[in-house]
Amino acid sequence: MTLIVNGIGLLIIAAIIIWFWLWRARATQATTNAVDIVVANGVYKPDVIEMKRGTKLTLNFNREDPSPCAEQVIFHGLDISETLPVGKIKTIKLTPQHSGNYRFTCQMQMYQGTLKVVDA
Ligand SMILES: [Cu+2]
Incomplete structure (x- = not known):
């Protein structure tokens, strides 16, 4: 038993x-040039984004989570740090020149995502 x-x-x-x-x-x-990212329940959705090096990527962050944890998004290695308003779209544009995997997280790194920049 x-x-x-x-x-x-x-x-x-x-x-x-x-x-x-x-x-x-x-x-x-x-895998497109413009991606909508929902910030809710401790996850970015989607949390893996792939793009080509030297191209422009537009990220539209839609923060649904009102907790302070989700307030900031930091792109490590790309020198980008932005505040996300609740219930409004925050657009972040980036054009990485070097290929590699860049993490993006909230300030406490509970929300986690990866930006994969590949060679064109
Ligand atoms: Cu956090």
């Missing part, structure tokens, strides 16, 4: 991991 219960527990854990993982992977990637 214990064995069966443990087995079911493991299955449930596996299901949660797979579901969460696949869900995140599907919900995230964006």
